[in-house]
Every structure is written in C-alpha cells, then in structure tokens.
Amino acid sequence: MLKKLTIAGLVAASFSPATAQEMAYPDTIVVLDVSNSMWGQIDGVSKIAIARQVLGELVDGLETDSEFGLMAYGLGTNDGCNDIEMVLPVGPLEAATFSAAVNGLTPHGRTPLVAAVDQAADALEYKTRSGRIVLVTDGVESCDGNLKALADELGSNSLDFTAHVIAFDVVDAGEQAELEYLADQTGGLFVSAETTAALKTALQSMMGDMDAGPMDGAATEETAMEAETMAEPMMGATISAAESIGPRSRIAISFTGPMGAEDYIGLSEAGAPSDSVLAIARAARSGSAQLIAPRATGSYELRYYSGAGEVLASQMIEVQ
DSSP states (O other): OOOOHHHHHHHHHHHOOTTTSSSOOOOEEEEEOOOOGGGOTTTTTTTTHHHHHHHHHHHHOOOSSOOOOEEEESSSSGGGOOOOOOOOEEESOHHHHHHHHHTTTTSSSSOOHHHHHHHHHHHHTTTBBEEEEEEEEEEEEOOOOOOHHHHHHHHHHHHHHEEEEEETTTHHHHHHHHHHHHHHTTTOEEEEEOHHHHHHHHHHHSOOBOOOOOOOSSSOOOHHHHHHHHOBBBBBBBEEOOOOTTTTOOOOOOSSOOOOTTTEEEEEEETOTTTTOSSSOOOTTTSSSEEEEEEEEEEEEEEEOOSOOOEEEEEEEEEO
16 A cells, blocks of 8 residues: 655654564665756756755664665666666665765766666565665656556565655656556655755655564563463474574574465564564575564564464574
8 A cells, every 4th residue: 555645744654563564674775866867956956966965964864773775877887778786785874885875976877767676676685575665766767667567566576575766856747656656566655855855854754764563672471471382383383593693693594384475484572462573584495584683682583474474483582
C-alpha cells in the first residue's frame, strides 16, 4: 500500500511501529539523479547544488544503524543509457566520505533511471535480504527502461524491499504518476519536493532508522515465558548462532526447518512480540543466513519464522 504523504506527515509515518515486513535498519542505497537537467535552478540555485548541500548536512548529523551506499546516473562518464555508477558501495555511513562523494558528482548525461534502480535493487539482494533505496530525481526515464514493469517485479518478488521516491522539482502530473507507481508497488513513500526545505525534510524521513515497535527494555512475565518456550525447537525447526557477538558484526546463522518459500529468519529484541522484528533474511534451503547485529548492546533473539509469521524456533544472543 502506498504511503503518499505531505511533508508535514512524513516524520510521524517514517517512525511508525515496524513489522516483519518493515525492518528497523535496512541496508540503503541513495540513488541520485545527476543528469544534465540537474543544472536547472530553484530560486537561483542549481538543483545539484541544493542536493549536495542537503545531503551533506543530513549525513553529518544522521545517527543510524543502517549501512549506506551511493549510486548516481547521468554522470557523462559512460555511453548514454549505461551511464550509471555505484559511487560508494554499501557500508557503514561515514559522513565526510559520503559528502565528498556527492560533491564530486557533476551533472552531464541522460536519465537511465530504470536501469539504475534495477542495479541498486540487485546490489541489495532484494530477493533474499532487507533493503531500501532513496531515489532523488528531477525527471523520468529518458532511455528505454520500463519503470512500471520494474516496479511490478520489485513489488512481487522481493523479500523486504522498499523504494522511497522524491520527485525533485517534477511539475508534470503524468511524470509524477510514473514515479509514484514505483513507491506504490514497493510500499515506499512518494514526495514531490519543490524547495530546499521540502527536499531536506523528505530525505530526513526516508534515510532514518525505523522504530522497531514499543519496547520498555524489560519483558513482562508473559513475554518472558513466551521467550523461554521459544528457546526450544518447535515443529522440527532449529536455529543456531554464536551466543555473543560485537555490535554491527555479521551474525552467521545455521538452521533447519520446513524452509517454505516464505519462511525467514528474524532478529528481535529479547522478549519482543513476535511481530516486532529488527532485521530479516530469507530461510534459504542452504540452511544458512547472515544478519548484521545492532549497534546497541543488549539481549536479542534470533527466530525462525514460518511464512505465516509463526515462530518455530529461537535462540538468545548477546551483543556486547
């Protein structure tokens, strides 16, 4: 379902409780339009200059557990519709490096928007892992890509992929509708931003961590008993990982179970309700998966979920 919001409603919506299909800190790629039209001006300032300023200011103060990458299209470094570059691969956000990368981009070429979104989704392994893109564009596809077809694919075949879309100074209603469809099919936000302030507010909402749901830090007796029960294998499922791991480390997980097409491995705070999940990975038939530990130390649970959302097995881990 589309989250089409006004600027005023963005922040509240972006920090609504997460479910198993809306992760707290997904890997994120900012996909930035640097086609020639970004030299166009708003109140006497080029759109690329506004984007550089806003992104620089935002990442400088952004506290997040998400890992970020930067992709750009329209740089003029390659031939027309192949003019796409992963400027920064997904990794821990370093504000100075990210800002320098954005400042080094110079608008020049065309708008292979569809191919860029497709490549970003592939880089995020959208079929098997949580991920999101934040697309900032001042126009629609100018090559041969079919955005509707790609949106349908991403919406139908992803594990947990979201495309947030900012139409930056896009005034044509038909073009807005094209871009809005991508957000619609992937459960993302769509915002039409025509000012520096609007762009900043939209990016703040789209790039921040989600709220994983209400947790008071201490499980009630009921949730504690539920957690103790889930520590035992259920319905033939098991799950195993190191009992202690460092913040932001990769968690190597092995498991057995039904391995249905919609089964997944989830990471939650200890004692959290079964629908409060921080990160997920597909329960592939290989019997192994990886997740990234949270930045915050404390007690967490790894859980094997059936496609219906039922917890079949779990294990406690400590992040310290």
